Amino acid sequence: MSKLPSAFRFLLLAFCLLLSACAPAGPATLTVMTHDSFAISEDVVIAFETANNVDVVFLQSGDTGSMLNKAILSKDAPLADVMFGVDNTFLSRALEADIFDAYQSPALSDVPAEFVLDSSFRALPVDYGDVCINYDKKYFEENNLAVPASFEDLVKPEYNGLLVVQSPATSSPGLAFMLATRAYFGDGFLDYWQSLKDNGVVVVDGWETAYYTNFSASSGQGPQPMVVSYASSPAAEVFFASESLTESPTASIVASGMCFRQIEFVGILKNGQNRAITEKFVDFMLSKQFQEDMPLNMFVYPVNQTAQLPDVFTQHAQVADQPASITYDEIAANRDAWIEAWADVMK
Amino acid sequence: MHSDFTNHGDTKKRRFNFLRASASSWFARLLLWIPVLLFLLSFFFFPLSKILSLTFNLETFTDLNNPLIARDSLLFTFYQAFLSTLLTFALGLPAAILFAKFDFRGKSLLRALTAVPFMLPTVVVAAAFINVQRLTFDVSPFILILIAHTFYNASIVIRIVGNAISRLDPKLEASARSLGADTFHVWKDVIFPILRPSLLAAALLVFMFDFTSFGVILLLGGSQFATLEVEIYIRALQLPNLNLAALLSVIQLIFTLIFSILYTRTINQVQTQTAPRFSIARQPKTFQEKLFVTTLCILLSAFFLLPLLSLPIRSLTRLESDRGQRAEVQYGFTTDYYEELFINRRGSLFYVPPVQAAANSLGFAGITVILSLALGYPAAYALAKPTRLEKFLDPFLMLPLGASAVMMGLGFILSFGRLIASPFFIPIAHTLIALPFVIRTLQPALASIPERLRQAASTLGASPIRVWQTVDFPILARATLSAATFAFTVSLGEFGATLLITRPEYPTIPISIQRFLSQPGGLNYGQAMAMATVLMLLTTLSILLIEKLRFNNAGEF
Numbered sequence: 085m086s087k088l089p090s091a092f093r094f095l096l097l098a099f100c101l102l103l104s105a106c107a108p109a110g111p112a113t114l115t116v117m118t119h120d121s122f123a124i125s126e127d128v129v130i131a132f133e134t135a136n137n138v139d140v141v142f143l144q145s146g147d148t149g150s151m152l153n154k155a156i157l158s159k160d161a162p163l164a165d166v167m168f169g170v171d172n173t174f175l176s177r178a179l180e181a182d183i184f185d186a187y188q189s190p191a192l193s194d195v196p197a198e199f200v201l202d203s204s205f206r207a208l209p210v211d212y213g214d215v216c217i218n219y220d221k222k223y224f225e226e227n228n229l230a231v232p233a234s235f236e237d238l239v240k241p242e243y244n245g246l247l248v249v250q251s252p253a254t255s256s257p258g259l260a261f262m263l264a265t266r267a268y269f270g271d272g273f274l275d276y277w278q279s280l281k282d283n284g285v286v287v288v289d290g291w292e293t294a295y296y297t298n299f300s301a302s303s304g305q306g307p308q309p310m311v312v313s314y315a316s317s318p319a320a321e322v323f324f325a326s327e328s329l330t331e332s333p334t335a336s337i338v339a340s341g342m343c344f345r346q347i348e349f350v351g352i353l354k355n356g357q358n359r360a361i362t363e364k365f366v367d368f369m370l371s372k373q374f375q376e377d378m379p380l381n382m383f384v385y386p387v388n389q390t391a392q393l394p395d396v397f398t399q400h401a402q403v404a405d406q407p408a409s410i411t412y413d414e415i416a417a418n419r420d421a422w423i424e425a426w427a428d429v430m431k
Numbered sequence: 432m433h434s435d436f437t438n439h440g441d442t443k444k445r446r447f448n449f450l451r452a453s454a455s456s457w458f459a460r461l462l463l464w465i466p467v468l469l470f471l472l473s474f475f476f477f478p479l480s481k482i483l484s485l486t487f488n489l490e491t492f493t494d495l496n497n498p499l500i501a502r503d504s505l506l507f508t509f510y511q512a513f514l515s516t517l518l519t520f521a522l523g524l525p526a527a528i529l530f531a532k533f534d535f536r537g538k539s540l541l542r543a544l545t546a547v548p549f550m551l552p553t554v555v556v557a558a559a560f561i562n563v564q565r566l567t568f569d570v571s572p573f574i575l576i577l578i579a580h581t582f583y584n585a586s587i588v589i590r591i592v593g594n595a596i597s598r599l600d601p602k603l604e605a606s607a608r609s610l611g612a613d614t615f616h617v618w619k620d621v622i623f624p625i626l627r628p629s630l631l632a633a634a635l636l637v638f639m640f641d642f643t644s645f646g647v648i649l650l651l652g653g654s655q656f657a658t659l660e661v662e663i664y665i666r667a668l669q670l671p672n673l674n675l676a677a678l679l680s681v682i683q684l685i686f687t688l689i690f691s692i693l694y695t696r697t698i699n700q701v702q703t704q705t706a707p708r709f710s711i712a713r714q715p716k717t718f719q720e721k722l723f724v725t726t727l728c729i730l731l732s733a734f735f736l737l738p739l740l741s742l743p744i745r746s747l748t749r750l751e752s753d754r755g756q757r758a759e760v761q762y763g764f765t766t767d768y769y770e771e772l773f774i775n776r777r778g779s780l781f782y783v784p785p786v787q788a789a790a791n792s793l794g795f796a797g798i799t800v801i802l803s804l805a806l807g808y809p810a811a812y813a814l815a816k817p818t819r820l821e822k823f824l825d826p827f828l829m830l831p832l833g834a835s836a837v838m839m840g841l842g843f844i845l846s847f848g849r850l851i852a853s854p855f856f857i858p859i860a861h862t863l864i865a866l867p868f869v870i871r872t873l874q875p876a877l878a879s880i881p882e883r884l885r886q887a888a889s890t891l892g893a894s895p896i897r898v899w900q901t902v903d904f905p906i907l908a909r910a911t912l913s914a915a916t917f918a919f920t921v922s923l924g925e926f927g928a929t930l931l932i933t934r935p936e937y938p939t940i941p942i943s944i945q946r947f948l949s950q951p952g953g954l955n956y957g958q959a960m961a962m963a964t965v966l967m968l969l970t971t972l973s974i975l976l977i978e979k980l981r982f983n984n985a986g987e988f
Contacts (some may be wrong), residue, residue, distance in 0.1 A: 092543070115852070120949065124779070124780050124781070125780060126779065126780040126876045128780075129780050141852070143696070149668045150840075151666045153667065153668055153841065157844055158845070158848060163844065163851070163852065165848055177671065187615075238763070248503040250641040253665050253670065254665060270573045287655065289607060289650065292949065293557075293650055295951060296558075300955075302951065302956065303956035313951065317951045320950055321951050321953075324953060324954040324955050325953050326765070326768070326954045327749070383950060383951075391730070420670050421668060429433065431655060
C-alpha cells in the first residue's frame with residue numbers, strides 16, 4: 085500500500101513536468117513541421133534566430149505522407165506555424181484539405197516560374213530533386229553490359245532481375261518512378277509493369293531497403309545493380325564515402341522521360357501563430373543562405389537560381405534533361421487509383 | 432537462481448498482512464488500480480477513442496471493396512501468424528527443454544542471447560537478417576519473415592515453457608515410471624497435461640506478437656505482404672482512407688482483446704502449478720542427452736549469434752575501397768565509423784553526437800522504468816490476489832500491445848495537439864508498451880511471498896518493518912530489478928514512438944540509426960551499423976543483468 089501515495093505523487097510530478105515543458109518562456113517560438121529527411125546546418129538556423137529574436141523548433145513528423153496527414157488532422161489547432169516538405173505528388177491533397185494560408189513571398193523573384201505550381205501561392209517551392217534509376221558502374225563494366233537507355237530496354241532479358249524499385253504505396257521515390265512510367269506510357273503503364281514483373285523486377289517497401297539491402301553498389305552490397313534513387317545520390321556516395329573517392333561508384337540514368345522531378349514546398353499553416361515571423365522564415369528558406377545550405381544536407385537542388393552548388397554536386401550529381409511531364413492536377417485526380425491498379429498488377 | 436520459497440500451490444488461499452485490512456473492500460482494490468487505469472485512460476483509450484470516433488463508421492462497409500480488403504488482410508495475418516508460431520515452437524520447445532533440464536558451460540550467455548532479439552529495434556534486426564541471408568542462401572521474403580518472427584519470439588517459448596518444465600516435480604515422472612509407464616506415456620499422460628497451460632500461454636503470446644507484427648513484415652517482405660497492421664499503415668498514411676484504416680484497427684483490437692483474455696486465463700493456471708524447491712537442471716549424462724545438448728547449442732548459437740554478430744563485424748569492416756575506380760574491393764579492419772560518429776562534418780543542426788543519443792536513450796529509458804514501476808506496482812499487488820475485478824481488468828492491460836502505432840500516433844495528435852511535441856510523450860509511449868511486461872514480471876513475485884514465513888518471523892518477535900526487510904524485500908528487490916530491466920530495454924529499442932513527433936533536440940539511438948540509413952554513402956551505412964552495435968551491446972548487457980537477477984518465477988511476461 086505504501087506504493088500508492090508515491091505513485092500518485094509521481095503522476096502529479098509527471099504532469100507538472102509535462103505542463104512546464106510546454107509553457108512559453110523567453111523569446112517567441114516558431115514551430116516548423118518537417119518530414120524526417122529534413123536537415124539543415126546549425127549556424128544557418130542560429131543566424132535566423134538571432135536576426136529575428138526567435139526560437140525555431142523543428143518537429144519531425146515521419147515521412148511526407150505521415151506529416152501531411154498529421155497536419156490535416158490537426159488543421160484547427162495546428163501543431164506548427166509552417167510546414168516544409170510536401171512535394172508535388174502530395175500537393176493536391178494539401179491544397180484540397182486547405183491547410184495553407186497564401187503568401188506571395190518577395191523572394192520568389194529568384195525562383196523560375198516552372199517551380200511555382202500553385203498560382204495562388206499557398207505552397208511555395210523550396211527545392212527539387214530528380215528521381216532516376218541509379219546503377220552500379222562496376223557491375224555494368226565487369227559484365228560488359230550496356231546501361232539501359234530507355235524504359236523499353238529495362239524489360240529486355242539481359243536485365244532480368246537487375247532492378248529494385250520501391251512500392252508506390254509506401255515510398256515517395258517509388259511513387260515518383262511509377263509516375264514517370266505513367267507519363268511515358270499513358271494508360272499502358274500497367275502493361276509495362278506487367279512486363280517489368282515478368283522480367284524479375286524486385287519491389288521493396290522503402291528507399292532504405294532498396295538502396296542499402298538490394299543495391300549492389302551501396303555498402304549493403306545487395307544483388308541488384310540498378311535501384312530507383314535520386315540523381316544526386318552519386319554525389320552523396322562520394323561525399324559520404326568511407327575513403328575519399330575521385331569518382332562515384334554509381335551513376336544515374338537521366339535519359340529523357342525516365343526521371344520524375346520532385347519539387348518540395350513550404351506553406352504557412354492556417355491558424356498558426358506569429359504570422360510576421362512565419363513569413364520571414366518562408367523568405368529565409370528561399371534566401372541564398374538557406375538555399376546554398378540545402379544541397380549537402382538533404383541532397384536536393386535549390387530553386388533559387390542565384391544559389392551556388394557545392395563542388396561535389398557539380399562534379400558527381402546529374403540533372404535530368406527532360407523529366408517526365410505530368411501535372412499535379414493529373415496526379416491529384418488519379419494518384420490513388422493508379423497505386424491501387426499498380427498493386428493489383430504486382431500482386 | 433532458484434529461490435527457497437516458491438510455493439505457488441496455495442496462492443489463492445494466501446492472505447497478505449499488508450492487504451488483509453483492505454483486501455476485502457472493493458474500494459481499496461480500486462485505489463490500487465487507479466494509477467494504471469488513469470494512465471491508460473488518458474494515454475491509450477482517450478486518444479484511441481478520439482481517432483476512432485472521427486474515422487470509424489459502419490458506412491465503411493457499404494463500399495464493397497473495404498470488407499474485401501479487411502477479409503484478405505485478416506486471413507493473411509492469421510496465416511502468417513499461424514506459420515510463424517509453429518516455426519517458433521519448432522525451435523523454442525527443444526530450446527526450452529534444453530535450458531530447463533540441462534546444465535552446461537555458457538548456458539546463461541546462450542540463454543541471454545536468445546532474448547536479445549526481442550528487445551532490438553526492427554531496423555537492426557532486419558539489417559542483421561539481411562546481412563546473413565546474403566551470406567548464406569536466397570530464401571523468399573515470406574520465409575524470411577517467418578524466420579525473423581522465430582528469431583524475435585523464440586525467447587517467449589523458452590521463458591514460459593522452460594519455466595514450467597523446470598518447475599515439474601521430478602517425483603511425478605519417477606512415480607509414473609515406477610508404475611510401468613514408458614517415456615511416451617510419461618509425456619502424454621503426465622507431463623503434457625501439466626505443461627498444457629504454459630504451452631497455450633506461450634503460443635497465444637507468440638501468436639499475438641506475430642499477429643500485430645509490422646516492421647519486420649514491411650522491411651523484409653514489402654507492402655505486398657499486407658497484414659492488418661501493414662494495411663492500416665498504408666490506408667492511414669499513404670492512400671488516404673482513414674475510415675478503412677479505422678475499420679482494420681477495430682478488427683485488430685478485437686482480436687488482440689480476445690487473445691489477451693485467453694492469455695490471462697491460461698497464464699493464471701500456469702502459476703498455480705506445483706513447484707519443486709530445487710533446480711532440476713543437471714549435466715547431460717547419456718550419449719543421447721549429450722548429442723541433444725551439443726546439437727541444439729550449435730544450432731541456437733548459429734541461429735542467434737550469426738545475425739547479431741554481423742552488425743559489429745560490418746561496423747568494423749571497410750569494404751568499399753575505391754569502389755568507383757574499378758579496384759578490387761578491399762576488406763579490412765577499421766574504426767573509422769566509430770570515430771566518425773563523433774564528428775559533425777556538415778555542422779548540421781540534426782547531427783546526433785553518439786554520446787548524446789545514448790544519453791537521451793538512457794534518459795528516456797530511465798523515466799520509462801520509473802513510470803512503469805510506479806504504475807505497475809499497485810496493479811501487480813492487486814493482481815497478485817485476483818478477484819473478479821482483476822480478472823476483468825487484466826486483459827485490458829495487454830491491449831496497447833495490439834493497437835496500431837500509426838492510429839495511436841494520429842490519436843495522440845487529436846487529443847493533445849501541440850503538447851505532443853513535449854519530450855515527455857516519448858517515455859509515456861514507451862511505458863504503454865513496457866507496462867504489460869512489468870506487471871507480468873512483478874505479479875508472480877508478489878504472489879509468491881510466503882505468508883508462513885512472514886507469520887513465523889512476526890511470531891518470533893520481528894517488527895513489521897523487519898519482516899518486510901527480511902521476507903518481502905529480497906524477493907521484491909529481484910523482481911523489481913528484472914521488471915525495471917524489461918522496461919529499460921523495451922524503451923531502448925522502441926522505435927514506434929517516433930510515429931508521434933520527434934524533436935531533433937532529443938534523438939534516441941534508434942532514431943539516429945534511422946537518420947544514417949536515410950542517405951546514400953558508405954560512411955552513413957557504417958555509422959548506422961556502429962550505432963546499432965552500441966544499442967545491441969546495451970541491450971545484451973541489460974538482458975544478462977535480467978538473467979543474473981531473474982526471480983525464479985518471474986518472467987512469465
